[in-house]
Amino acid sequence: MTDAGFITERPDTSGITLDDAALEDLIRMQLDVDLSNLPTLLDLVALGITVTSWRNGPVENWHAEGRLSDGDMMRVNSHTTQAVRRRLTGWAIEFNVTSASSSSMAALDVEALRSLTGLLLRWLARPDRKLPVDMTLGGLAHTKAESATYREHASLQLDLLVRLAEMGGVRFGLLSIVAQSLPFCSSWWLHPTWPDRVERFVSALDHSSDPFWGRAAVGGSCWAPNRMPCMTAARYVRRCSRAHGSWMPPLPNGLQTLVSAPCESALHL
Secondary structure (H helix, E strand, C coil): CEECCEECCCCCCCCCCCCHHHHHHHHHCCCCCCCCEHHHHHHHHHHHHHHHHHHHHHHHHHHHCCCCCHHHHHHHHHHHHHHHHHHHHHHHHHCCCCCCEHHHHHHCCHHHHHHHHHHHHHHHCCCCCEECCCEEHHHHHCCHHHHHHHHHHHHHHHHHHHHHHHHHCHHHHHHHHHHHHHHHCCCCCCCCCHHHHHHHHHHHHCCCCCHHHHCECHHHCECHHHHHHHHHHHHHHHHHHHHHCCCCCCCCHHHHHHCCHHHHHHCCC
16 A cells, blocks of 8 residues: 555545545644635645655655755755746646635636646656756666656656545645645745744854754764855855745755755754
């Protein structure tokens, strides 16, 4: 049924009786957000699709095997979330979902959602898709068989989204993916708590005595020796946050080289 907690076969959704209101209550138990706001919902959907169709599956297994460092994983997840969010925006415009209220999704039929999941699967599973860590998806997978395994995983998760929409409507399907994914992405870019996380990190940079610097990083090393590159990276991220609101891009190549994995991981804590 599962591999390391990930869904590996099609689940039976016939007995699910949740509705939009119940899902919204479930999400609000974890996060104080306005789910009636369309941009907010699409932000969370981008996270949900990235968690379920990208991270929680073969990719996380490859990460555990050491094919991606923690810092690499952070960049790839942020890059993927950003790209999924752009495609959600284009999809919403294409199907005339332009109101500020997410209730406008009520007019969408399942075929509209199928067009989105088909687009996402073609992009997510392309072996030549360039990742922001100087490799392609095919290079990360190592073999055609492993690439096919990832494609099967992504297809399963996106098909589950469609099946949920068939059961309760497009908005219900999207809310279901959000509810499923929230425990996995609380420290991710685009999560509503991310700007505060960055501000907390940056606020520690000006105070070498801040308790933050005494905490143990991944592998038991200390962040203190990495304080200068962390300052450069975090100030860049905060500057982007102030300029673009909730939109904060992954670190550019120059800062990726400069910043160590423990420093990047610090933004998750």
